Amino acid sequence: MNGSLVIIDIGHCKDLRGQPVFIDMKAKQKHFETLVGSFSSGLYRFGYGLCHNSAEVEDLVQEIFLRAWKSLDKLREAISVS
Numbered sequence: 001m002n003g004s005l006v007i008i009d010i011g012h013c014k015d016l017r018g019q020p021v022f023i024d025m026k027a028k029q030k031h032f033e034t035l036v037g038s039f040s041s042g043l044y045r046f047g048y049g050l051c052h053n054s055a056e057v058e059d060l061v062q063e064i065f066l067r068a069w070k071s072l073d074k075l076r077e078a079i080s081v082s
Contacts, residue, residue, distance in 0.1 A: 032069055040065070 043064060047057035 028072055032065075032072055035068060035072075036065055 040061060043061045044057055047060050048054065051057060
């Protein structure tokens with residue numbers, strides 16, 4: 001996949017115009033990397049300040065980013081609306 005565009009058809013989903021919905025996975029990954037880079041250290045510091053357990057904080061931060069990955073399209077829509 002060196003430099004090639006990866007697009008995934010997500011099945012029977014359609015946009016408001018009735019057109020099939022596709023996901024540009026490279027763009028999604030880039031948005032996610034930006035999100036992680038922007039918030040990971042701050043989330044870790046905040047979590048560590050609450051529980052003082054680095055293993056637990058790492059698990060919590062990982063869970064936060066896992067949920068963010070699964071909801072990235074919703075997050076992007078919310079950000080673009082505001």
